[in-house]
Amino acid sequence: MTETHEPFIGPSPVPGTEFAAACPTRRHSAALGGTRPHSETLRGAKPAPQRTSLGRNRHATLYNRRVRDPSQSSPEQRGAVYLETFGCQMNELDSELVRGQLVALGYRFVESVDEAQVILFNTCSVREQAENKAYSRIGLVGKRKRAGEQIVLGVIGCMAERDGVDMIRRHPQIDLLCGPGELDRLPQLLDNAVRTGAVDVADRVALQGNSTRRSSTLSAAEDNLELLDLSRAFDPDRAAAGGRSAYVRITRGCNKFCTYCVVPNTRGAEVHRPPDHIVEECRRLADHGVIEVTLLGQTVNHYLYVHGSAVTVDGRDAPQVGPGLASVRKGASAFAGQRVTTFADLLRRIHEEVPQILRLRFVTSYPRDFGDDILQVLADSPRICRYLHVPPQSGSDRILRMMNRGYSVGEYFEFIERARTFLPDVMISGDLIVGFPTETEEDFQATVLLLERVRFKNCFIFKYSPRPGTTAIERFVDDVAEVEKRRRNNELLATQSRISSEIHAGFVGRTVDAFIERQSVREQKQRRRAGMVQLGWEGRSEGPAEVAPTTMQLTGRTAGDLIVAVDVPANDAGSLLGRVVRVEVVGSSPLLLTGRLVDDVAPTPFPFVEGVLSR
Numbered sequence: 378m379t380e381t382h383e384p385f386i387g388p389s390p391v392p393g394t395e396f397a398a399a400c401p402t403r404r405h406s407a408a409l410g411g412t413r414p415h416s417e418t419l420r421g422a423k424p425a426p427q428r429t430s431l432g433r434n435r436h437a438t439l440y441n442r443r444v445r446d447p448s449q450s451s452p453e454q455r456g457a458v459y460l461e462t463f464g465c466q467m468n469e470l471d472s473e474l475v476r477g478q479l480v481a482l483g484y485r486f487v488e489s490v491d492e493a494q495v496i497l498f499n500t501c502s503v504r505e506q507a508e509n510k511a512y513s514r515i516g517l518v519g520k521r522k523r524a525g526e527q528i529v530l531g532v533i534g535c536m537a538e539r540d541g542v543d544m545i546r547r548h549p550q551i552d553l554l555c556g557p558g559e560l561d562r563l564p565q566l567l568d569n570a571v572r573t574g575a576v577d578v579a580d581r582v583a584l585q586g587n588s589t590r591r592s593s594t595l596s597a598a599e600d601n602l603e604l605l606d607l608s609r610a611f612d613p614d615r616a617a618a619g620g621r622s623a624y625v626r627i628t629r630g631c632n633k634f635c636t637y638c639v640v641p642n643t644r645g646a647e648v649h650r651p652p653d654h655i656v657e658e659c660r661r662l663a664d665h666g667v668i669e670v671t672l673l674g675q676t677v678n679h680y681l682y683v684h685g686s687a688v689t690v691d692g693r694d695a696p697q698v699g700p701g702l703a704s705v706r707k708g709a710s711a712f713a714g715q716r717v718t719t720f721a722d723l724l725r726r727i728h729e730e731v732p733q734i735l736r737l738r739f740v741t742s743y744p745r746d747f748g749d750d751i752l753q754v755l756a757d758s759p760r761i762c763r764y765l766h767v768p769p770q771s772g773s774d775r776i777l778r779m780m781n782r783g784y785s786v787g788e789y790f791e792f793i794e795r796a797r798t799f800l801p802d803v804m805i806s807g808d809l810i811v812g813f814p815t816e817t818e819e820d821f822q823a824t825v826l827l828l829e830r831v832r833f834k835n836c837f838i839f840k841y842s843p844r845p846g847t848t849a850i851e852r853f854v855d856d857v858a859e860v861e862k863r864r865r866n867n868e869l870l871a872t873q874s875r876i877s878s879e880i881h882a883g884f885v886g887r888t889v890d891a892f893i894e895r896q897s898v899r900e901q902k903q904r905r906r907a908g909m910v911q912l913g914w915e916g917r918s919e920g921p922a923e924v925a926p927t928t929m930q931l932t933g934r935t936a937g938d939l940i941v942a943v944d945v946p947a948n949d950a951g952s953l954l955g956r957v958v959r960v961e962v963v964g965s966s967p968l969l970l971t972g973r974l975v976d977d978v979a980p981t982p983f984p985f986v987e988g989v990l991s992r
């Protein structure tokens with residue numbers, strides 16, 4: 378089953394969509410016009426789309442109660458930036474940091490591309506559809522520039538890093554390129570483009586920092602990206618779930634080199650942030666009212682920080698290149714005599730030192746790196762969610778070897794059993810790729826068996842498509858026919874749908890705590906159909922008086938990441954956003970639970986956070 382804002386079943390999220398790889402930190406939205414797919418579409422902040430000249434959804438924002446009138450913003454104003462984000466949660470966080478950086482320098486952000494003098498696309502190269510969408514946007518801006526509009530167009534993120542200056546040659550309307558490893562240089566590039574109209578490529582491009590950083594601990598220690606994270610200006614008005622939910626990066630890049638994945642080449646070597654920085658960031662977010670933090674890393678559970686091995690000139694810990702796999706496998710013995718912070722240590726520290734965070738999550742986990750120490754911390758820590766996203770990718774050992782995943786199916790099953798022994802109530806989700814080169818029916822049936830045996834609560838299922846910049850595209854022929862990929866995709870989706878139905882049905886009659894994130898998709902559709910423009914959470918509308926709703930359907934997530942829909946009085950909806958509520962489950966489907974509010978705020982064993990909840 379694929380998952381967008383609410384998971385849905387179909388051959389792929391959008392007919393014809395192909396996914397190359399399961400980007401570990403993504404919940405890629407397949408929503409059309411999917412700008413900021415996670416925080417706005419997935420998390421649902423933006424109902425009532427209207428098409429703009431770029432085909433982007435323009436919305437009366439749900440959380441931001443101001444209704445923006447484009448006529449209020451003069452197109453002549455300098456420094457108006459439109460930033461559109463494609464791809465994973467890591468990209469979303471990057472965009473948040475870019476935004477904070479540019480706002481601090483005096484740039485102003487606008488919701489409509491038509492109002493902007495600077496247009497930035499934060500791109501993703503994991504999924505073909507996201508790439509096509511970005512190129513289509515670039516083409517439309519190019520038309521406007523050729524027609525004489527003064528616009529600075531920048532492409533940032535993984536596509537910029539992967540395609541490099543070739544992209545500028547093919548799309549000369551692009552004024553600047555900036556890879557994810559060079560985002561700290563974006564203001565300078567922008568300044569070059571805006572003030573000086575730089576023509577030299579060297580003044581317009583910041584790329585390939587990752588390849589130099591890959592081999593050098595020192596350059597990682599000097600990593601200016603860390604300053605970006607540290608200077609984060611959290612904006613509750615733009616954050617998910619009414620400003621109560623936020624991402625915190627703990628590692629950047631990846632050292633795994635799965636053959637279908639471009640991430641190690643676009644985001645570079647795995648760099649681990651100092652634990653003090655991470656804990657401090659969580660604390661600051663909590664001070665801003667955040668009660669749910671999701672720790673981000675391409676392989677988040679691979680986190681391991683060796684103190685003293687990367688220090689600044691004044692002796693403070695700095696980001697460091699991640700340790701090799703051999704060290705991680707050996708565990709603490711590989712670092713005898715050294716002080717280390719493991720992922721388990723980090724989780725425990727955040728749980729203990731920032732108790733205002735009621736829900737601590739992390740994505741995405743790598744099966745091979747899951748030690749008992751991590752599972753034990755989860756078992757001991759009630760505010761760490763019992764939810765693991767651990768992609769197996771295939772149920773065939775032969776295909777796993779071709780993917781360079783580094784574990785066998787047997788080892789994956791061993792991990793699942795171990796996880797369920799430590800955490801009997803844990804919910805697990807996965808990613809699977811069908812139609813990888815040479816995948817036979819036998820390989821595929823092994824994947825079906827894996828699905829049946831593991832019983833994920835949901836699973837992201839992708840049809841393989843070769844992606845530029847990956848090892849697989851160079852080494853393997855994409856030899857599984859499209860029709861066969863589709864059949865396998867559909868079979869897995871049907872199997873997962875049945876399993877998800879069964880898991881959800883087991884919750885009917887139970888009471889769960891749900892963190893309320895947004896209006897449900899059903900609610901948004903109904904309101905769009907009724908021609909209503911949302912003005913806020915009060916249930917007010919500009920639609921006909923007779924259809925003004927008295928109730929509103931909201932969705933939230935359980936600690937196990939199950940989606941729960943609940944109807945509430947429209948007048949109460951705003952106050953429930955970003956709160957943990959208690960819900961009695963009265964129905965279920967393959968996609969979600971439905972329930973009724975038992976109590977507007979769940980009793981919590983942590984009375985000192987009550988003020989936060991009732992704020």
Ligand code: SF4
Nearest residue numbers: 631633634635638640
């Ligand atoms: S290379 Fe890294 S980011 Fe890509 S799929 Fe493998 S583990 Fe995940």
